[in-house]
Amino acid sequence: DTAVSQTPKYLVTQMGNDKSIKCEQNLGHDTMYWYKQDSKKFLKIMFSYNNKELIINETVPNRFSPKSPDKAHLNLHINSLELGDSAVYFCASSQGDKNSPLHFGNGTRLTVT
Amino acid sequence: QKEVEQDPGPLSVPEGAIVSLNCTYSNSAFQYFMWYRQYSRKGPELLMYTYSSGNKEDGRFTAQVDKSSKYISLFIRDSQPSDSATYLCAMSYTGGGNKLTFGTGTQLKVEL
Numbered sequence: 001d002t003a004v005s006q007t008p009k010y011l012v013t014q015m016g017n018d019k020s021i022k023c024e025q026n027l028g029h030d031t032m033y034w035y036k037q038d039s040k041k042f043l044k045i046m047f048s049y050n051n052k053e054l055i056i057n058e059t060v061p062n063r064f065s066p067k068s069p070d071k072a073h074l075n076l077h078i079n080s081l082e083l084g085d086s087a088v089y090f091c092a093s094s095q096g097d098k099n100s101p102l103h104f105g106n107g108t109r110l111t112v113t
Numbered sequence: 114q115k116e117v118e119q120d121p122g123p124l125s126v127p128e129g130a131i132v133s134l135n136c137t138y139s140n141s142a143f144q145y146f147m148w149y150r151q152y153s154r155k156g157p158e159l160l161m162y163t164y165s166s167g168n169k170e171d172g173r174f175t176a177q178v179d180k181s182s183k184y185i186s187l188f189i190r191d192s193q194p195s196d197s198a199t200y201l202c203a204m205s206y207t208g209g210g211n212k213l214t215f216g217t218g219t220q221l222k223v224e225l
Contacts, residue, residue, distance in 0.1 A: 004156070031211065040121075040217060041121075041151075041199060041201075041217060041218045042215065042217050042218075043157070043201065043203075043213075043215040044215070045212050045213065048210060048211065048212070050210075055210045056210050056212055090156055090157070092156075094211055096211070098207075098211060099144075099145045099164075099205050099206075099207065099209075099211055100211065101147060101159045101162045102159070102211070102213060103159065104149075104156035104157045104158070105156050106154075106155050106156045107154075107155075107156050109154075
């Protein structure tokens with residue numbers, strides 16, 4: 001009955017590989033987000049989707065491509081992984097994109113070696 | 114200078130103490146203010162959500178917003194060891210697409 005669930009929980013991969021992270025929410029929300037948390041715990045938004053439409057696209061390298069097949073799912077595909085991509089990636093959701101609070105998943109810890 | 118500044122701590126207090134956590138910010142457009150709690154290896158969990166200036170209380174937690182000083186606080190009364198976590202302030206503004214700007218978090222340890 002997890003509200004926002006992400007898979008996998010841990011991801012260890014080598015530089016240059018391509019990987020995907022999946023996110024699903026069962027809260028009935030229509031807006032979903034990807035945030036990146038670095039080693040100093042700083043959380044920064046990457047993308048947001050509202051009803052499958054891209055709303056926020058921060059200055060993220062083109063190697064990162066989000067996809068929202070429906071409003072309950074938001075995936076993140078990363079091409080040509082680099083050492084600096086190592087971080088914890090959090091998916092979140094909210095009802096609408098007008099300042100309603102976000103509900104976060106438990107994160108995907110990505111380690112690039 | 115970051116838009117939102119937060120002392121990273123760590124802050125160590127004895128059980129039962131009153132804890133005060135603070136953030137300052139520079140963008141006067143921020144109108145919505147949140148506090149999240151994050152346990153180790155978990156996602157941020159919403160604790161408090163306030164709009165504009167004023168106080169909000171929920172159980173042992175009180176959030177205060179002073180927009181004139183660009184300063185927000187979270188008070189925890191009768192702190193418990195289970196309150197040991199990282200506390201993140203976050204804020205957003207109208208028309209920003211619900212983009213949250215976070216502080217770096219304050220690590221709190223409540224000791225027996």
